[in-house]
Amino acid sequence: MSGERIKNNKRWDTKKLTVLAMLTALAFLVALIRIPTGLFILRYEAKDVVIVIGGFLFGPLAVVAMSVVLSLLEMLLLSDTGWFGFMMNVIATCSFAGTAAVIYKFRRTLGGAAIALAAGIVVNVPVMLLWNYLIVPIFTPHIAREQVVGMLVPVFLPFNLIKGGLNAALTMIVYKPIRTALDKSRLLPVSANSTAKSAKLNIGALIVSVFVLITCVLLILTWRGVIFSDDNGNANDYYYEYADNYGDGD
Numbered sequence: 001m002s003g004e005r006i007k008n009n010k011r012w013d014t015k016k017l018t019v020l021a022m023l024t025a026l027a028f029l030v031a032l033i034r035i036p037t038g039l040f041i042l043r044y045e046a047k048d049v050v051i052v053i054g055g056f057l058f059g060p061l062a063v064v065a066m067s068v069v070l071s072l073l074e075m076l077l078l079s080d081t082g083w084f085g086f087m088m089n090v091i092a093t094c095s096f097a098g099t100a101a102v103i104y105k106f107r108r109t110l111g112g113a114a115i116a117l118a119a120g121i122v123v124n125v126p127v128m129l130l131w132n133y134l135i136v137p138i139f140t141p142h143i144a145r146e147q148v149v150g151m152l153v154p155v156f157l158p159f160n161l162i163k164g165g166l167n168a169a170l171t172m173i174v175y176k177p178i179r180t181a182l183d184k185s186r187l188l189p190v191s192a193n194s195t196a197k198s199a200k201l202n203i204g205a206l207i208v209s210v211f212v213l214i215t216c217v218l219l220i221l222t223w224r225g226v227i228f229s230d231d232n233g234n235a236n237d238y239y240y241e242y243a244d245n246y247g248d249g250d
Helices: 002-031 048-056 060-077 084-105 112-140 144-185 203-223 235-246
Strands: none
Touching: 002 048, 048 060, 048 084, 048 144, 048 203, 060 084, 060 144, 084 112, 084 144, 112 144, 144 203
């Protein structure tokens, strides 16, 4: 009996590593799509959605592992921000996806997923405000700490709120299809499939998620001045005012 159990555990470990590798590769492909937000030099990437799914399936340690590997790949292949970008990516992902994974681990229901994602946003926003305040002046010396303080509320705060809303909404929309595909491929153990309630498609949750997604997109378009623009300027103008005085960081 113990030999069979060891054999099953080894088989599950192999499947787990396979799924984590697949999700990390998918997150890297998603990270190739970078959407300008009009807020400072910040761009939105949906990679955290894939990492949250990995965390929901395998727990917070999976989030840390995927985040470190993905951020390292981005630093080497995509980004020009070096260790600064690597560190900020790991902090941002772990504070959001890691928090969500910890809570969902103890409450594997649809409501638990919603609470977990909301908690991820609540933790991520102040964490990123703090780290932007501490780190940005060090890696971008042309921007003084006073300028960073001036950008915390009009730039970094809305960016992280919008990013969190987009990530949460997208996770609620795509988690079920991805999980179903993994179930059909027999890449998840029976124990992971036992929480059927959390895996069922919920039309109400889907509608709310789509509404949040559309709201976040409209906010981005508004801040970029694409819609509802007026003579009062937008976040892009705020950034360019700093860029004219202190450089744009390129």
